[in-house]
Amino acid sequence: MSSEREFRIPVGPQHPALKEPAGFSLALKGEKILGAEIRLGYNHRGIEKGCEGRSYIQALYLVERICGICSHSHATLFAQTVEEIAGIEVPARAKYLRVIVAELERIHSHLLWLGVAGHEIGFDTLLMYTWRDREVVMDLLAEISGNRVNYGMNTIGGVRRDISPELAGRILAGIEVIEERTKYYLEVAAEEETLKDRLVGVGVVPKDAAEELGAVGPTARASGIACDIRRDDPYAAYAELSFEVVTDDHCDVYGRTVVRIKEILESCRIIRQAVKELPDGPIAVRAPRKIPAGEAVGRYEAPRGELLHYIRADGSEKPDRVKVRTPTLANIQAVRYMLRDRFLADMPIVVAAIDPCFSCTDRKVELQEGKRRRVLRWEEVRLAGVQWYLRRGVDFGPLGKKLAQKIDG
Amino acid sequence: MVEQLLFVLVFPGLIFLSAMGLAAEFVDRKLYARFQNRIGPPWFQPLADFIKLLGKEVVIPDEAHPVLFRMAPVIAVASAVAALFPIPLWQQRALIQFPGDLIVVLYLLTLPTFMFFVGGWSSCSLFAKIGSVRTMTQLFAFEIPLYLTTLTAAILAGSWSLSDIAAFYASRPGLFAVNLPGFLVALVTLMGKLERVPFDIPEAETEIVAGAFTEYSGRWLAVFHLAIDIEMVVGAALLSAVFLPFGLGVGAAGGFLVFVAKVFFIVFLLSVARSIVARLRLDQMIAFCWKIMAPVAGLQLLINLAVKGLFLK
Numbered sequence A: 001m002s003s004e005r006e007f008r009i010p011v012g013p014q015h016p017a018l019k020e021p022a023g024f025s026l027a028l029k030g031e032k033i034l035g036a037e038i039r040l041g042y043n044h045r046g047i048e049k050g051c052e053g054r055s056y057i058q059a060l061y062l063v064e065r066i067c068g069i070c071s072h073s074h075a076t077l078f079a080q081t082v083e084e085i086a087g088i089e090v091p092a093r094a095k096y097l098r099v100i101v102a103e104l105e106r107i108h109s110h111l112l113w114l115g116v117a118g119h120e121i122g123f124d125t126l127l128m129y130t131w132r133d134r135e136v137v138m139d140l141l142a143e144i145s146g147n148r149v150n151y152g153m154n155t156i157g158g159v160r161r162d163i164s165p166e167l168a169g170r171i172l173a174g175i176e177v178i179e180e181r182t183k184y185y186l187e188v189a190a191e192e193e194t195l196k197d198r199l200v201g202v203g204v205v206p207k208d209a210a211e212e213l214g215a216v217g218p219t220a221r222a223s224g225i226a227c228d229i230r231r232d233d234p235y236a237a238y239a240e241l242s243f244e245v246v247t248d249d250h251c252d253v254y255g256r257t258v259v260r261i262k263e264i265l266e267s268c269r270i271i272r273q274a275v276k277e278l279p280d281g282p283i284a285v286r287a288p289r290k291i292p293a294g295e296a297v298g299r300y301e302a303p304r305g306e307l308l309h310y311i312r313a314d315g316s317e318k319p320d321r322v323k324v325r326t327p328t329l330a331n332i333q334a335v336r337y338m339l340r341d342r343f344l345a346d347m348p349i350v351v352a353a354i355d356p357c358f359s360c361t362d363r364k365v366e367l368q369e370g371k372r373r374r375v376l377r378w379e380e381v382r383l384a385g386v387q388w389y390l391r392r393g394v395d396f397g398p399l400g401k402k403l404a405q406k407i408d409g
Numbered sequence B: 001m002v003e004q005l006l007f008v009l010v011f012p013g014l015i016f017l018s019a020m021g022l023a024a025e026f027v028d029r030k031l032y033a034r035f036q037n038r039i040g041p042p043w044f045q046p047l048a049d050f051i052k053l054l055g056k057e058v059v060i061p062d063e064a065h066p067v068l069f070r071m072a073p074v075i076a077v078a079s080a081v082a083a084l085f086p087i088p089l090w091q092q093r094a095l096i097q098f099p100g101d102l103i104v105v106l107y108l109l110t111l112p113t114f115m116f117f118v119g120g121w122s123s124c125s126l127f128a129k130i131g132s133v134r135t136m137t138q139l140f141a142f143e144i145p146l147y148l149t150t151l152t153a154a155i156l157a158g159s160w161s162l163s164d165i166a167a168f169y170a171s172r173p174g175l176f177a178v179n180l181p182g183f184l185v186a187l188v189t190l191m192g193k194l195e196r197v198p199f200d201i202p203e204a205e206t207e208i209v210a211g212a213f214t215e216y217s218g219r220w221l222a223v224f225h226l227a228i229d230i231e232m233v234v235g236a237a238l239l240s241a242v243f244l245p246f247g248l249g250v251g252a253a254g255g256f257l258v259f260v261a262k263v264f265f266i267v268f269l270l271s272v273a274r275s276i277v278a279r280l281r282l283d284q285m286i287a288f289c290w291k292i293m294a295p296v297a298g299l300q301l302l303i304n305l306a307v308k309g310l311f312l313k
Helices: A047-052 A056-064 A071-086 A092-120 A124-145 A165-191 A193-199 A207-213 A217-221 A253-276 A327-339 A344-353 A378-391 A398-408 B002-009 B014-035 B045-055 B066-082 B101-122 B126-157 B162-171 B173-177 B180-193 B218-243 B252-275 B282-311
Strands: A006-011 A023-029 A032-039 A294-302 A305-313 A319-325
Touching: A006 B126, A023 A344, A032 A327, A032 A344, A047 A056, A047 A319, A047 A378, A056 A071, A056 A319, A071 A092, A071 A294, A071 A305, A071 A319, A092 A124, A092 A165, A092 A253, A092 A344, A124 A165, A165 A193, A165 A253, A193 A253, A193 A344, A207 A217, A207 A327, A217 A253, A217 A305, A217 A327, A253 A344, A305 A327, A327 A344, A378 A398, B002 B014, B014 B045, B014 B066, B014 B218, B014 B252, B045 B218, B066 B101, B066 B218, B101 B126, B101 B162, B101 B218, B126 B162, B126 B180, B126 B218, B126 B282, B162 B173, B162 B218, B180 B218, B180 B252, B180 B282, B218 B252
Parallel strands: none
Antiparallel strands: A006 A023, A023 A032, A294 A305, A305 A319
């Protein structure tokens, strides 16, 4: 190759491969990646902080907006964690309804991922096909909840909408279509040569490395680690449903693809069981406005992996502290490992293979010396954001000054 | 003089070729969309895109070489148009013919690819430079099999003039079957020349934005796009002249329709190919061209020598 000189190439914060801003700085030698630096933090929105100023029910809708794809995961986990602190027992029907929406969401998320993966390796036909089939799930979700994203199904103490027998029939019919199409994709993944050329042996993380790097979700399962919160620490109605934890021993991007496609089939099984065994009864119990003091950590198997919520209640109607650990944060460490000694052409698919969601992950971290601790006010968080962008050449004009005045006065 | 100017500028030169190129782009985009279960663009979309780009602001990087940056797209179009004249389109005689014009056509068809490199390299942007290097690396992979197969067909005809080759095959249409493996190789390498999936490595948008075209905007980008469209038509015309020797003697109007049909048939094959595969990596592409395409082309050479020696004395 003509240029064997080392050079750095920026991928992001704005780049066609990325669906949201994140910075990758790749050290290249020819087409080979020598090392990668990852910079996150372009999407910080201060949602954790925002929850502290809102009542529990308002915060529920705010956390639902952490992620546009796994919105139900955040809302369900938040509700479950608050219910645990308050000692609320959710009716069985509500638990099943949560499972149905959660699994539909997993199907839509995985199909979306499959399309994005196809696009990253220049296989746009796969993108168009999967996104067409994804519409079936989106329509079902819209019928169940009224929304294609941010379903607003949950409330503290249960769910807000019920499923009629006719709708249940339509869900089963839709699942049939999805199952048939997914089997076709499994066939495509097994037989299409160019697809395998681009995926097999790319972004390898062996089992021990995946454990060490703390990978979760499909990324970990594709490396042969059988971890799944739905089975390991069952919530909602998962303890009563039978399903398998899909694993694969390819340890590469191909393995992650196969795991996700097979998980869609498992989700179809779960939905079918849940719809058939849907118990009768109320869909919600009344929850108090003030949640008693206490704290809890909730775990949830989001489409991207293990999701953590920590909530501390102080007996008032607003949470004292909300902390969210999204699966992307756990998986992003593995990306650096995967990129080492790969080609530049593999970078988009390797990053996409963990199904990253950067805006969900971005946090503000303030490193302090000594033991001085303080709680940031809402304006201070916003000012920190304004200054962060100012250092990178984005000027929000008088907004920064206004915030500074507000903090002082 | 006036007649020759008309040939070069209007028919079958620049204006006709541009119209044909835009039509080919439309057919390609529409088919690609239909294969993907989309509706696809209306028939005037390529023209609308072209006009829209002409009206857009031109931004040229300060570091870019001012002359090279502007000349690269123009030379690309000019050489693609010039490559058409020695190709017999709907008669057995081309507009221009001389011994060895096949080599000239192949050379002129290499120039646009080289101009992608020059344009990208002279724009001094990181992504454009990586794209340019990839363009050149790829060039060395697909050019050899392409030359080999077209020259192999010429060996069988016993002439390196495209008009003679067309006349030879038109009188013996059965020999088309002998060249079939070569036709497939030429089709695949044409995909590389036009930088289409699975060989769109130099402009892989998810890796290096738009490759060599990253810094191009406005009318210069429009001219580059036009160059690719024209190259697609001329490449298809070359392939149909050498490998699809049908319908050359059916009069001007009939011959013209057959020519258009042949070009769109090749565009159709290209569209099918790009909708069923993923983009290869550069190393895989080079391995594919050298380990599969080049040996097949070599095999074609042996077959043609044998056919020539045994049957065409």
